[in-house]
Amino acid sequence: MPRIYIETYGCQMNVADSELMFGVLGREGYVRTDDPTQADVLLVNTCAVRDHAEQRVLSRLGELKQYKRPGDVLGVVGCMAQRLGERLLGRVPQVDLVIGPDGYRGLPELIARARGGERAAAVEFKTWEHYEDVPPAREISVLAFVTVQRGCDYRCTFCIVPMTRGPERSRKLGDVVREVERLAAGGTTEVTLLGQTVNSYADDEHDFADLLRAVGAVPGLRRLRFTSPYPTDFTDRVLTAMAQTPVVCEHVHLPVQSGSSRVLKRMLRRYDRARYLDVVAALRRAVPGIALTTDIIVGFPGETEADFRETVSLVEEVGYDDAYTFKYSAREGTPATRIPGAIPNDVAGERLERLIAVVRGMARRKNVGLVGTAHEVLVEGKAKRGDLLQGRTRTNKVALFQGSDAWIGTYRRVRFTGTTGSTFTAWPLEPAGELAVVG
Numbered sequence: 130m131p132r133i134y135i136e137t138y139g140c141q142m143n144v145a146d147s148e149l150m151f152g153v154l155g156r157e158g159y160v161r162t163d164d165p166t167q168a169d170v171l172l173v174n175t176c177a178v179r180d181h182a183e184q185r186v187l188s189r190l191g192e193l194k195q196y197k198r199p200g201d202v203l204g205v206v207g208c209m210a211q212r213l214g215e216r217l218l219g220r221v222p223q224v225d226l227v228i229g230p231d232g233y234r235g236l237p238e239l240i241a242r243a244r245g246g247e248r249a250a251a252v253e254f255k256t257w258e259h260y261e262d263v264p265p266a267r268e269i270s271v272l273a274f275v276t277v278q279r280g281c282d283y284r285c286t287f288c289i290v291p292m293t294r295g296p297e298r299s300r301k302l303g304d305v306v307r308e309v310e311r312l313a314a315g316g317t318t319e320v321t322l323l324g325q326t327v328n329s330y331a332d333d334e335h336d337f338a339d340l341l342r343a344v345g346a347v348p349g350l351r352r353l354r355f356t357s358p359y360p361t362d363f364t365d366r367v368l369t370a371m372a373q374t375p376v377v378c379e380h381v382h383l384p385v386q387s388g389s390s391r392v393l394k395r396m397l398r399r400y401d402r403a404r405y406l407d408v409v410a411a412l413r414r415a416v417p418g419i420a421l422t423t424d425i426i427v428g429f430p431g432e433t434e435a436d437f438r439e440t441v442s443l444v445e446e447v448g449y450d451d452a453y454t455f456k457y458s459a460r461e462g463t464p465a466t467r468i469p470g471a472i473p474n475d476v477a478g479e480r481l482e483r484l485i486a487v488v489r490g491m492a493r494r495k496n497v498g499l500v501g502t503a504h505e506v507l508v509e510g511k512a513k514r515g516d517l518l519q520g521r522t523r524t525n526k527v528a529l530f531q532g533s534d535a536w537i538g539t540y541r542r543v544r545f546t547g548t549t550g551s552t553f554t555a556w557p558l559e560p561a562g563e564l565a566v567v568g
């Protein structure tokens with residue numbers, strides 16, 4: 130049986146897409162391997178959001194091509210594949226196929242043709258494509274990511290995603306619910322709904338509020354998350370659905386990008402600073418205790434020191450639990466490349482460092498305040514280092530604690546005993562009887 134190896138970069142949707150590709154190829158008799166030296170087909174599922182992500186893939190391709198034996202196939206898929214198309218075939222001679230996010234159904238055929246010596250790029254958008262009939266081949270887990278919307282119709286001037294993932298389309302609510310029912314029947318208790326602007330979800334009859342309520346009612350589901358929402362798509366209906374659906378977790382990732390209304394306008398974000406803060410307040414009213422995280426870009430063209438300070442002050446005003454911070458990366462063909470006022474790399478780098486220091490300080494203060502509090506965690510597995518277990522709260526805080534491997538996949542109560550600033554150490558609280566065997 131042919132063996133398939135997929136290496137995944139970038140966002141959760143890419144992780145979900147790799148599961149889809151395992152599904153497509155599984156139907157053709159392929160088996161999965163985690164060892165690239167043993168694979169007959171090697172795929173790299175890529176990200177194009179920042180140049181750095183693409184450079185990493187190019188250097189990784191230089192390594193992977195060494196594992197290619199005669200007859201093996203090396204493919205690049207995902208957003209970088211979509212962006213570069215045939216150019217990638219010219220650039221890396223060992224690459225046999227290049228497939229964009231709407232072309233995964235064609236994998237078996239393109240692989241067969243590559244075996245026959247044909248090199249090809251498949252990068253057409255298919256606005257009907259939801260891979261509805263392809264069951265994703267997931268690792269059996271208590272957690273699952275479910276794509277509910279593909280593509281993006283927004284036009285943030287810095288962003289390549291509309292060009293790599295095509296127009297926005299939403300799956301039918303009934304199809305999503307059936308998938309979550311199947312997952313829950315198989316033991317999955319936490320689901321994260323995925324979309325580029327997930328709360329703008331709309332099938333012909335239903336909005337995101339309906340989707341949250343319908344998925345939230347699936348028996349066996351204990352936690353429901355979604356990522357990433359767009360700030361101004363939190364309608365009153367969505368906020369009410371979040372408040373009234375008990376499984377919806379108290380955490381929202383709410384990308385802000387900048388705290389300066391002037392910069393937000395140039396980014397073509399559909400809110401200014403005041404409107405964003407209104408959304409934050411509305412979320413906090415609807416879901417008391419909600420944790421908020423965000424994405425921020427520094428060094429966008431024309432960003433002044435005063436603009437940057439507004440970003441810092443917004444971060445402090447909101448009091449995020451955490452933030453992903455990025456230096457602006459110019460993406461070929463995006464409108465921002467035509468905005469004058471490029472920020473020198475050293476200035477952007479220095480702003481990034483200052484922002485990271487503010488974010489870390491804020492997260493630390495917040496987390497130190499939580500030491501001593503008790504939380505329910507889903508035990509996700511072993512911690513990366515040591516022999517501790519790792520669990521996650523509904524508010525998306527990670528805690529490490531001692532316990533038995535049998536706890537993996539179950540819910541436990543723990544008390545936070547300390548924090549590194551970002552993650553917590555914790556002590557399991559119950560069931561008390563089991564504590565005796567921990568050691």
Ligand code: SAH
Nearest residue numbers: 178287288325357384424425455456457458
């Ligand atoms: N709507 C999507 C955004 C995908 S890109 C989502 O949140 O799911 C993820 C993040 O990368 C963005 O929120 C933005 O902060 C950052 N990003 C996107 N394009 C960028 C660029 N050209 N340079 C730097 N960061 C960028």
Ligand code: F3S
Nearest residue numbers: 281283285288290325
């Ligand atoms: Fe990109 Fe903006 Fe869409 S960040 S994915 S264009 S909402």
